[in-house]
Amino acid sequence: MPCPSATMVVWASAWLHGAAASDDVLDALQVWAEAHEVRTAEDELASRLDLPGPEDSPAGPALLLAALRKAGAARGELVLPVAGDVRGLDGSTEFSRAALHRGEAVVLADAGLGLVPRQPDPAAEGILRWTVFELDDLPPAEHLPIGEAEHGMASAMREAASTLTDLDIAKRRPGVRNEIAETVSSRPNPSWPEDVPQRPLRILQRASEVEAILWAATDDAPGGALSASATRARTDALRPLFDSVRAARRSAIAEMVRVLADRAEQH
Template sequence: MSCPSATLVVWTSAWLHGAAAADDVLDALQVWAELHEVVADDDGTATALDLPGPDESPAAPALLLAALRRTQAGDGRLVLPVPGDVRGLGGNGPLNACALRAGQAVVLPDAGVGIVPRLVADQVIRWTVFDLPSATPPEHVPIGEAEHGLAGAMRQAATTLVDLDVARHRPNVRKEIENAVAAQPRLAWPTGMPPRSLRVLQRATEVAAILEVAAGDAPGGAVSASATRARAEALRPLSDAVRRARCAAIDEAVRVLSDHAGRH
């Protein structure tokens, strides 16, 4: 599935380039939760950005947009960290730890901040703003390369399902995959969102659904520890391909939307 960070990256980039209104950004986030709130992780970041600190009541996300405008934030990047790959987050600080727990983050190098969403209550997402240390930029993967890798991952996913004998234990596996895809939220994107990005995001969702089903245990089934480890190892390259594809699709969307805005 996509994630709140991807929505924020694309819509804030469109807004900063004049291709969307602030209300459009806020409306797009509603698919993820009814209420969004913002705090800074530390008092220094709070003072620099005029945001509430960690011991203060959270603010509405409109205050975050105002802060990004004041700092002349450039285009954001989506980061989907996993243990062993936290490029773009700048070392072992609090941003790194929080993003790893969430599995996602927005980084805005020009503004020097990283932003991580967390579900803190039913239908409430809190966005925490961190100082972004000097960080190795997230890997840039051309969308063509990511799309090719994802196509290979889809073929490998089908083979892996056979190798893991998933169908024998779960006769309705195809329906499970379809249901997993259908359960994803219907996202709104800015006008001018490149079709190639949308296609890659959709394919990534389909592969992720296959991975979700393949990684789960059959109802009432017992899987040995060794079998579980073997399954995780078999699926890891496919998961990496999904992460790379999602980030590449969002990067491409930001690039196209920014270029389009610059020509008008």
Template sequence: MPCPSATLTVWASAWLAGAAAPDDVLDALAPWGQLHEVHAADDTTAEAASLPTLASRPTTLTFLFAAIRRSAPRTPARLVLPAPGDVRGLPGPGVFSREATAAGEGVLFPEVALPTGGLGIVPTPVVDGVLRWTVYPVPDPGPVPEYVAVSQAERDLREQVRQSASVLTSLGVARHRPGVREEIAAALRARPESRWPDGMPGQPLRVLQQADEVSAILAAALLDDPGGALSASAASARREALRPLETAVRVARRAAVAEAVRVLAPA
């Protein structure tokens, strides 16, 4: 499903470039949680960014934006969507890379004016309606991430959908769990509303919407079957068969967000 890190990456970059107001960023993030908590991961980062540690009372997104403004006055953000075995875009080994991989997402500000180096931010649900944003130090931003044209990412995503359609049919997902189409439709209706800045380019917006739809299909396809309709080996085979589609979704989202940032916050 859509990820809050994509929303923060696009909106924070637009805001830092003067293309959005702080209140607009807050409004865009509001659907992701009734309450947003902000912490620094360690004492050094807390002191450098003027944020509370995890052991202290959390602060709000307003103070996170103030820390970003002070430390990264015009640096565009970078979306990372790592997964085990796919760490493209991460800055290298470290606590941010580890936590972003566990969460499946994060936002990187690779060039900031702090003694800790860059900043990495990872959102994690705490309880229902509460989203915690933890700020990590990133001493080394790592190599420049690979460039994938959004048009190429869109074609690859469509091709993987076509290839996976036969896999889904052969694995009998709908046959093993009646009502799966309704589950997918309900998941799409229940997703948080994605809001984007004025001037959001059309192709990245279309690709992000396609990625959301494919993610809902994947979630339904990978859900455990009630009653154990599939054997453990069949379930494992299903996951392996759909792994390329999961990768294509991540690549498409990264490419779409990177292109949106390029347009909204040109260097």
């Protein structure tokens, strides 16, 4: 699904390149929570960035933007780690563990910083806290061209549909199309800078639709549960499609950041 880290990557990168005002960034984050808080993971990093430490009262996101600029950040990268695929993370670190637990994070490689959002307390609705981590050595950044990502998602969807049909576990149930549409429409609809091209926006929309189909395909109706072997076969068939959705999202966000940075540098 769309995530706060994607919003932060695009809007913070736009702001760092002078393509958006700080108020635009703060407004864009509002779709995820009414209030955003910021703390660092370590006191030493807090001192260097002029941000609250782990035991201090949190600051607002405006101070985070100032800290990113002070640290020399230029553009962010979205990472969407899952067990078995931790590309973009920095090994067995506190940041990597937090990012993997959340399933998303922002990497600002040029500043050596990572950001992970989380709800600080299950009872604290409307609050999202960003923890700032200092990164260890990162692996070389992977670049997946947006066209290749789009093609990969389409190919994975065809292969998954064919495999599920061959396994005779492609199921139908009344109202599933409405379920998928409701799933897509119920998710937050983040805004993007005006200069963002349409292609990555279409890919993000398609990724959301495909993901909704995936969750519907793995949600067994009452009385319709599959055998253990059929469930494993279905999981194996759908895993590449889940992976391709994440790859398409990362590529679409990276393309947004690239276009915004290039246009800013031309002016």
